[in-house]
Structures are given as C-alpha cells and as structure tokens.
Amino acid sequence: MAKILIPTPLRQFTGKQDSVTVPGGTVGEVLTRLTAEYPDLRKQIFTDEGKLRSFVNVYLNDEDIRYIGKDTAATTDGDTLSLVPSIAGGTAGGRN
Amino acid sequence: MIHIENDPWAAMVAHARASYPNECCGAMLGSTDGETKTVREAIALQNAFEGAQAARYELRPEDLLAADKAARERHMDLIGIYHSHPDCDAYFSKTDLQNSCPWYTFVVLSIRKGEFDHANSFLPNFDQTDAPKEELTY
Numbered sequence: 001m002a003k004i005l006i007p008t009p010l011r012q013f014t015g016k017q018d019s020v021t022v023p024g025g026t027v028g029e030v031l032t033r034l035t036a037e038y039p040d041l042r043k044q045i046f047t048d049e050g051k052l053r054s055f056v057n058v059y060l061n062d063e064d065i066r067y068i069g070k071d072t073a074a075t076t077d078g079d080t081l082s083l084v085p086s087i088a089g090g091t092a093g094g095r096n
Numbered sequence: 097m098i099h100i101e102n103d104p105w106a107a108m109v110a111h112a113r114a115s116y117p118n119e120c121c122g123a124m125l126g127s128t129d130g131e132t133k134t135v136r137e138a139i140a141l142q143n144a145f146e147g148a149q150a151a152r153y154e155l156r157p158e159d160l161l162a163a164d165k166a167a168r169e170r171h172m173d174l175i176g177i178y179h180s181h182p183d184c185d186a187y188f189s190k191t192d193l194q195n196s197c198p199w200y201t202f203v204v205l206s207i208r209k210g211e212f213d214h215a216n217s218f219l220p221n222f223d224q225t226d227a228p229k230e231e232l233t234y
Binding site: 005007008018082084086087091093094096 | 151164167181195197
C-alpha cells in the first residue's frame with residue numbers, strides 16, 4: 001500500500017480527497033491502480049502512449065523515481081508518492 | 097479569477113525587485129472557492145536555472161514538493177507559481193509555455209528598471225500550446 005498525495009488542481013478527479021491510498025508493490029503498479037480507480041486522473045498524468053507527461057515528476061517519499069528505478073522502484077506500506085510538476089520559463093524565446 | 101492578498105502581493109513584488117535584473121520565482125499558497133482563487137501566502141523559491149538568469153528561471157521539483165508540504169501543514173493549497181520578467185512585459189513567453197504545467201495558475205510580474213510595472217495571470221493548457229489570461233486582482 002502506498003499513499004499518493006494529490007495536488008490541489010487534481011482533487012476534482014479524486015472526489016476532493018487530498019490523498020489516496022492504493023495497493024501496489026512498485027511505483028508503476030501504484031500509479032496504474034490509482035488511475036484505474038480514478039480514470040479521469042490518467043490524462044493528467046500519462047500521455048495517450050502511457051508515458052508520464054513531460055511535466056510530471058514522481059517522488060517516492062523524498063526521492064525522484066528517475067534515480068531509484070523509475071516505475072520499477074519498490075513501494076512498501078507507509079510509503080508516500082508525490083506528483084510534482086517540472087516548471088521553468090523566462091523571457092528568453094520571446095512572445096508566444 | 098485569482099486574487100492576491102496584500103501581504104503575499106507585497107512579498108512577491110519585493111522578491112521580484114530584489115532579484116532584478118534577474119528573474120525570480122516562487123509559489124503561491126491559498127484557497128479555491130469555485131472559480132475564485134485567493135492567494136494568502138507567497139513563498140520565494142530559488143531560481144535554479146544554471147546560466148544567465150536575466151531571461152530564464154527554473155524551479156527545483158524538490159522545492160515545489162516542500163512548498164506543497166508547507167501548504168498542507170498550513171491548511172492551504174498550492175495554487176500557483178509566480179515569476180518576474182525584468183524589463184519586459186508580463187506576457188507568457190514561448191519558454192514559459194513550453195515549460196508550464198496546466199495544473200497551476202502562473203502569475204508574471206513585469207519589473208522595469210527595478211520597479212514593479214504590471215502583472216498578468218495565465219492558465220496554460222495541456223498541450224503547452226496556449227495560455228489564456230485569467231483575471232488578476234491584488
């Protein structure tokens with residue numbers, strides 16, 4: 001079981017819950033179960049091809065999963081997953 | 097629409113002025129009631145862009161994670177991101193759009209010659225192809 005912290009704008013897709021606990025032995029299994037239980041979340045997190053969207057980072061407790069095995073990283077009871085966006089920008093590049 | 101209360105607004109402007117001529121960035125915490133978002137606290141975050149920061153900013157995901165935790169502890173929500181455009185209008189640039197996230201409101205502050213000039217708020221879409229303006233009051 002792992003707890004997933006739901007960012008505020010995504011709580012409309014989880015019945016206003018700010019966290020959801022689902023079973024799964026790996027990060028991939030947990031996210032699959034999460035989006036199976038709350039299908040409207042899927043588009044927010046994954047592309048149509050099933051890959052994490054470019055602006056989505058997943059943290060297992062305080063570690064970025066990219067450095068600990070990505071979706072194969074093992075989860076145990078009491079673990080917390082966070083969905084954290086990648087954000088940058090600036091005037092370089094000019095007006096849109 | 098998004099409304100920024102006096103204290104966080106003053107903090108955001110002060111941060112943008114202090115960072116001039118570089119870009120600043122930070123998180124906005126508050127609450128959402130229907131279509132209205134109210135910012136009650138601004139958290140200044142480090143511009144982590146590696147290179148000249150006069151025209152670029154980058155947030156560390158770890159810092160955003162910490163801001164989200166702070167919001168939860170204070171019974172608020174992380175509702176948006178702010179950054180400054182030194183000596184430029186407060187538009188949503190190509191770089192802003194290509195590195196945006198549709199989950200959040202983005203407030204841009206124009207700082208000219210070190211002083212606040214104007215600000216706008218934007219709501220980027222999913223495909224990072226457009227970011228309509230959102231009504232902003234402060």
